[in-house]
Amino acid sequence: MTVQSLLFQAIDGLAAASGLFFVAAGLSLIFGVTRIVNIAHGSLYMLGTYVAATIALRFEGALGFWGGVILTAALIGLFGAVIEIVLLRRIYRAPELFQLLATFALVLIINDAALWIWGPEDLLGPRAPGLRGAIEVLGRRLPTYNVFLIVIGPLVLLILHLALAKTRFGRLVRAATQDREMVGALGVNQGLLFTSVFALGSLLAGLGGALQVAREPASLLTDLIVISDAFVVVVVGGMGSITGAYLAAVIIAEVKALCISIGTASIAGVAFNFSKLTLVAEFLVMAVVLIVRPHGLLGRRQTVMRSLAEPEEPLRPAPAALKAVGAGVVVALALTPLLARSQPYVLVLGIDVLLMVLFATSLHFIMGPGGMHSFGHAAYFGLGAYGAGLLVKWFAATMPFGLVAAPILALLGALLFGWFAVRLSGVYLAMLTLAFAQIVWSIATQWGELTGGSNGILGIWPSAPFDIRSAFFLLTAALTLLGVLLLRRLLFAPFGYAMRAGRDSQLRAEAIGIDVRRVHWIGFAIAGAVAGVAGGLFAFAKGSISPETIDVGRSIDALVMVLLGGIQTLTGPIVGASVFAVLQDTVMRQTEYWRALLGAIILALVLLFPAGIVGGLARLRLRLVRP
């Protein structure tokens, strides 16, 4: 490694930064104005790569490629507009974050649609006509297409910047980013504004995808890879700041390029391969930035957003009928092992459902009554699972010790991460928790000597008497019940009231002597510990634990379960988790295109129950009782 090679990698990194910037800019715009966490943004990007590659292969030559890029961007923009009008517009009045569910369903559907249209094999588009070669820089060959990308990134940034600063549309976008309600009150057609912003954001995603065709194949795996990168860039740059997004894209691309060009270096005599760090580099950058600058590099503190949804009703203790149903469920759970004599699979699925119930309830505890939208709850599930697994692996511990270690490690992790997280709010808190979760995941993946790397830890089986399925089921049921009731009890204790007060009005809560940060911190830690119990049980139920079990997908699953059930009710996460777990298990068996089917069902539920399943049922009952 020489200075020249470092410098060259730095120049090269700018090309990667441009690619990141296109996706991130669109995501940032959409979030800034509509407050939708659009998980499907990566899917739009993926569609962009497929459409552009198809056009460029069909119509060869310069027109096919460059015309295809422009046409693709326009098509994806149009598609975005359709999504906004047909789907999202119907659910703006739902509780916050609920739109995330709809976009999650779109991710599933779009991915299967792409599989159906383009087939399973990667689709490699042609190289860019006119830009196939390379130029000599610092004695190395820099692809001319990268030069083009290095230029086009800042160019698009300039155009967007001018459009936002100088045009009426731009002023409206900026105004809506700052105070959406005020813009509405001043008589601006919000519907049109939202649709056009969503279309513009989608267009940028499509453009970003189309421009990557010359560099990489269209593949069904890109959607989720891109979305996580894009979120990081947006948050590091500051939500709603286009310039910030570019700056963040450059920083992250450069850090990665640096890691790769250093390669293996020895630190204090120990050889360390820096190229392995690329996985976690962006999340480390994000965590550091958010801790130092809570609103990103160029982001501003956001005004408090009044949700468009109806205000949440206060929590009430369970009425007699609900208690009776609860008692019924307990009896049913206790009797399940009898049913399982003829249907042993009931126990297998039952354990999974119960674990998801416990996991989702622990997330709901901080997300609903705590108002802390954690996007990285998998971290504590994972710490619990690994806590149990490591004890078994390294100390040959039996299950009871493993199950004690699980919540302890999760609690410690939640105390550490929560201390930083509760200093933020809203989407920044969500992203910091995500960053922590990804850091835990990367450690599990990369520290092979301790954690077994991608294989994880094998051979974590329950000890007697729980090595019999029915006994393990009863243990799971008992611990789940205990966890759920404990969290519920806490919510009706002074602690729970204090936590909710802090969520609803930080100022007033502090005025009456509540240390909001401390209360939220403790709440965060408790939720983490309970998720750890679920993780520990999970490891023993499966006999193994590996990094995929705790990746970003599990965090999203947890969010989906809470939102599906209804965030404003206490029974919501239980119902949501049960429905989601059973649905996923059933749907995976039914059809080759099970993801699309799952997406379609979630979409139907989203449109039918904009307040979640339990919320929807409660409203229905209200309407029946009081006509």
Place this chain on the structure above:
Amino acid sequence: MITRVPLIALVAVAATALSASAFAQDTIKIGELNSYKSQPAFLEPYKHGIELAVDEINKSGGVLGKKLEVISRDDGGNPGDAVRVAEELVTREGVNILAGTFLSNVGLAVTEYAGKNKVFFLAAEPLTDKITWQNGNKYTYRLRSSTYMQVAMLMPDIVAAKKKRWALVYPNFEYGQSAVEAFKKLLKEKQPDAEIVTEQAPPLGKVDAGAVAQAIDDAKPDAIFNVLFGPDLAKFVREGNTRGTFQNRFVASLLSGEPEYIDPLRDEAPVGWLVTGYPWYAIATPEHKAFLDAYQARFHDYPRLGSVVGYVTIKSIAAGITKAGSTDTDKLIVAFENLKVDSPFGPFVYRASDHQATMGAYVGKTALKDGKPVMVEFKYVDGAAVLPPDDEVKKLRPAGG
């Protein structure tokens, strides 16, 4: 915090469970699980291979006079889901034979499940050596040549090339790590003066291809050992071609001759790389010809390596059951010891010592023909020729059996 819906859910579970328990006595069920959604490029052809094998077997009278039925499931691409799916197949569908899996870590988790629950498992595709060695157990057999075998197949040509300075690039998960470990071990044995000048381990599916290709070029190696596959490989090749990373360098690459990975590269496919793969268009043996014709007649498409793996997986199980004369797990395990199977690649056996099949692979050089990637100067390397002897293997299998 408890409502009626979990009850409904439980009832629904019970109902679906009951409805599926109708059990036909005249079929033999095989539970098959794989990462169909996360690895479709390999696994769609694989599924076709399975269908073809099941049809052929059932048309010729089935196994032990019974029809073969394969129940396929998506394993979700991760070990946790895979274990649940395996349990579902065993407890709900009542199978006692499991087969499949692609990713090494998923394969290992199912291996572990099979050993613990005493279920027969034929690992079809996962390549890690651990499935048959360190984590091997009595109940698990494996079909595909392991990473060690694949590397060992390339080794004679690697040593003959006499290159001193090596660059390594591999996806940073079990398969890549295990391949590089085998490569380093064998290189040290066979060519002690070789050194490794750079090692790039990008995350699976997320290679920053330009930077990686550049870093390798900067290290000025004489030769490159590549383990990337899928979209990672396509990106790496394109960037490397533009930057001249492969110019005047000897490249040895695992799996890159498999149609599922090299065909998407079309006319940009690398030329002159030493690879393992599957040149379906040029294998002249009668057993391969028969397979090729049957496959093309049925699917109007050419087979990928996945097709062969799926096909032979089912043929192996059928042969095992026939030899055992029953589907009893213990008898099946014994029957698989030294079981001889006829495959499109010719006959091979399942070794009794480590439960590894000796089905080999084709080793050759990549080339372009009419703008399409092909393998030339290839030869078939029998797996038995590259596996360590039985007494050495015994030491590698702590669990034995």
